Amino acid sequence: MAHSYSHLYNIPSTGLRFFTVYGPWGRPDMALFLFTKSILQNKSIQVFNNGEMSRDFTYIDDIAESLLRIIFKPATTDDSFDTNKPNPSTSWSPHRIFNIGNSNPTSLMDYIGAIEDCLGIEAKKEFLPLQIGDVPCSSSNCSELESWIGFRPSTSVSYGVRKFVEWYRAFYRI
DSSP, X not given: OXXXXXXXXXXXXXXXEEXXXXXXXXXXXXXXXXXXXXXXXXXXXXXXXGGOOEXXXXXXXXXXXXXXXHHTSOOOOOXXXXXXXXXXXXXXXXXXXXXXXXXOOEEHHHHHHHHHHHHTOOOEEEEOOOOTTOOSBOOOXXXXXXXXXXXXXXXXXXXXXXXXXXXXXXXXXX
Protein backbone atom coordinates (compact mmCIF):
# COMPACT_ATOMS: atom_id res chain seq x y z
CA MET A 1 0.00 0.00 0.00
CA ALA A 2 2.83 2.38 0.85
CA HIS A 3 4.41 1.75 -2.54
CA SER A 4 1.07 2.36 -4.28
CA TYR A 5 0.57 5.71 -2.53
CA SER A 6 4.17 6.61 -3.26
CA HIS A 7 3.61 5.84 -6.93
CA LEU A 8 0.15 7.40 -7.28
CA TYR A 9 0.72 10.57 -5.27
CA ASN A 10 4.52 10.96 -5.39
CA ILE A 11 4.70 10.62 -1.59
CA PRO A 12 8.16 9.54 -0.40
CA SER A 13 7.78 6.28 1.51
CA THR A 14 10.38 4.31 3.45
CA GLY A 15 9.74 0.83 4.82
CA LEU A 16 11.93 -0.55 7.60
CA ARG A 17 12.61 -4.13 8.69
CA PHE A 18 13.88 -4.28 12.28
CA PHE A 19 15.92 -7.27 13.45
CA THR A 20 15.53 -8.38 17.11
CA VAL A 21 15.72 -4.99 18.79
CA TYR A 22 16.78 -4.99 22.46
CA GLY A 23 17.86 -2.55 25.12
CA PRO A 24 16.61 -0.34 27.95
CA TRP A 25 12.91 0.56 27.99
CA GLY A 26 12.13 -2.38 25.74
CA ARG A 27 9.15 -4.68 25.93
CA PRO A 28 9.09 -6.66 29.19
CA ASP A 29 7.80 -9.75 27.37
CA MET A 30 10.98 -10.06 25.29
CA ALA A 31 13.75 -12.58 26.03
CA LEU A 32 16.26 -10.13 27.51
CA PHE A 33 13.76 -8.91 30.12
CA LEU A 34 12.43 -12.39 30.85
CA PHE A 35 15.89 -13.94 31.11
CA THR A 36 17.30 -11.16 33.30
CA LYS A 37 14.32 -11.21 35.66
CA SER A 38 14.30 -15.01 35.95
CA ILE A 39 18.05 -15.27 36.50
CA LEU A 40 17.93 -12.62 39.24
CA GLN A 41 15.02 -14.47 40.88
CA ASN A 42 16.91 -17.79 40.67
CA LYS A 43 14.23 -19.20 38.33
CA SER A 44 14.90 -21.24 35.20
CA ILE A 45 14.73 -19.73 31.73
CA GLN A 46 13.13 -21.43 28.74
CA VAL A 47 15.64 -21.97 25.95
CA PHE A 48 13.87 -23.02 22.77
CA ASN A 49 15.33 -25.19 20.00
CA ASN A 50 17.67 -26.52 22.68
CA GLY A 51 19.61 -23.26 22.30
CA GLU A 52 20.48 -24.03 18.68
CA MET A 53 19.28 -20.77 17.20
CA SER A 54 20.73 -17.37 16.44
CA ARG A 55 19.38 -13.88 16.07
CA ASP A 56 20.57 -10.66 14.55
CA PHE A 57 20.34 -8.75 17.85
CA THR A 58 20.20 -4.99 17.25
CA TYR A 59 20.79 -2.54 20.08
CA ILE A 60 18.23 0.26 20.45
CA ASP A 61 20.80 3.05 20.07
CA ASP A 62 21.66 1.71 16.59
CA ILE A 63 17.96 1.75 15.71
CA ALA A 64 17.59 5.33 16.98
CA GLU A 65 20.64 6.52 15.02
CA SER A 66 19.35 4.85 11.86
CA LEU A 67 15.90 6.40 12.26
CA LEU A 68 17.34 9.84 12.90
CA ARG A 69 19.36 9.65 9.69
CA ILE A 70 16.50 8.19 7.62
CA ILE A 71 14.07 10.90 8.75
CA PHE A 72 16.26 13.52 7.14
CA LYS A 73 16.80 11.57 3.92
CA PRO A 74 13.42 10.84 2.28
CA ALA A 75 13.12 8.13 -0.32
CA THR A 76 13.74 9.08 -3.94
CA THR A 77 13.06 7.36 -7.23
CA ASP A 78 15.62 4.87 -8.47
CA ASP A 79 16.36 5.92 -12.05
CA SER A 80 18.12 2.60 -12.66
CA PHE A 81 15.13 0.53 -11.50
CA ASP A 82 14.59 -2.34 -13.95
CA THR A 83 11.08 -3.81 -14.11
CA ASN A 84 12.51 -6.95 -15.74
CA LYS A 85 14.91 -7.49 -12.81
CA PRO A 86 13.27 -5.58 -9.96
CA ASN A 87 15.07 -4.83 -6.73
CA PRO A 88 12.32 -5.01 -4.08
CA SER A 89 14.04 -2.37 -1.92
CA THR A 90 13.78 0.40 -4.57
CA SER A 91 11.28 1.56 -7.16
CA TRP A 92 10.46 3.95 -9.98
CA SER A 93 8.49 5.73 -7.23
CA PRO A 94 10.04 7.58 -4.27
CA HIS A 95 9.97 4.37 -2.22
CA ARG A 96 12.70 2.47 -0.34
CA ILE A 97 12.88 -0.51 2.00
CA PHE A 98 15.78 -1.03 4.41
CA ASN A 99 16.86 -3.68 6.87
CA ILE A 100 18.00 -2.33 10.22
CA GLY A 101 20.04 -5.01 11.94
CA ASN A 102 23.47 -5.69 13.31
CA SER A 103 24.35 -8.01 10.38
CA ASN A 104 26.09 -10.27 12.88
CA PRO A 105 23.90 -13.17 14.03
CA THR A 106 24.64 -14.26 17.60
CA SER A 107 23.79 -17.67 19.01
CA LEU A 108 21.14 -17.69 21.69
CA MET A 109 23.59 -19.41 24.05
CA ASP A 110 26.13 -16.58 23.56
CA TYR A 111 23.37 -14.05 24.22
CA ILE A 112 22.42 -15.85 27.43
CA GLY A 113 26.13 -16.03 28.28
CA ALA A 114 26.40 -12.24 27.96
CA ILE A 115 23.50 -11.84 30.40
CA GLU A 116 25.07 -14.32 32.82
CA ASP A 117 28.42 -12.48 32.62
CA CYS A 118 26.80 -9.13 33.37
CA LEU A 119 24.76 -10.49 36.26
CA GLY A 120 27.53 -12.71 37.61
CA ILE A 121 24.98 -15.55 37.86
CA GLU A 122 24.68 -18.72 35.80
CA ALA A 123 21.17 -19.25 34.45
CA LYS A 124 19.17 -22.36 35.17
CA LYS A 125 18.16 -23.47 31.69
CA GLU A 126 15.13 -25.47 30.63
CA PHE A 127 15.88 -26.69 27.12
CA LEU A 128 12.81 -27.04 24.90
CA PRO A 129 12.14 -27.86 21.23
CA LEU A 130 11.69 -25.23 18.55
CA GLN A 131 8.34 -23.45 18.86
CA ILE A 132 5.91 -23.76 15.96
CA GLY A 133 6.41 -20.86 13.56
CA ASP A 134 9.79 -19.84 14.97
CA VAL A 135 12.88 -19.66 12.77
CA PRO A 136 16.29 -21.07 13.72
CA CYS A 137 18.23 -18.02 12.50
CA SER A 138 17.69 -14.41 11.52
CA SER A 139 20.28 -12.31 9.74
CA SER A 140 20.16 -8.90 8.08
CA ASN A 141 22.00 -7.42 5.16
CA CYS A 142 22.25 -3.69 5.82
CA SER A 143 24.46 -2.68 2.89
CA GLU A 144 21.59 -0.69 1.31
CA LEU A 145 21.00 1.14 4.61
CA GLU A 146 24.70 1.93 5.01
CA SER A 147 24.89 3.17 1.43
CA TRP A 148 21.78 5.36 1.90
CA ILE A 149 22.53 6.97 5.29
CA GLY A 150 26.25 6.33 5.84
CA PHE A 151 25.63 4.28 8.99
CA ARG A 152 25.55 0.59 9.84
CA PRO A 153 24.41 -0.75 13.22
CA SER A 154 27.39 -2.31 14.97
CA THR A 155 26.87 -2.35 18.75
CA SER A 156 28.21 -5.64 20.13
CA VAL A 157 25.90 -7.90 22.10
CA SER A 158 28.25 -7.81 25.08
CA TYR A 159 28.11 -3.99 25.21
CA GLY A 160 24.35 -3.80 24.56
CA VAL A 161 23.48 -6.43 27.16
CA ARG A 162 25.75 -4.73 29.72
CA LYS A 163 24.00 -1.37 29.12
CA PHE A 164 20.63 -3.10 29.48
CA VAL A 165 21.58 -4.84 32.73
CA GLU A 166 22.90 -1.55 34.16
CA TRP A 167 19.61 0.13 33.27
CA TYR A 168 17.52 -2.82 34.56
CA ARG A 169 19.28 -2.85 37.93
CA ALA A 170 18.89 0.94 38.31
CA PHE A 171 15.26 1.00 37.13
CA TYR A 172 14.11 -1.91 39.29
CA ARG A 173 16.52 -1.00 42.11
CA ILE A 174 18.08 -4.46 42.18
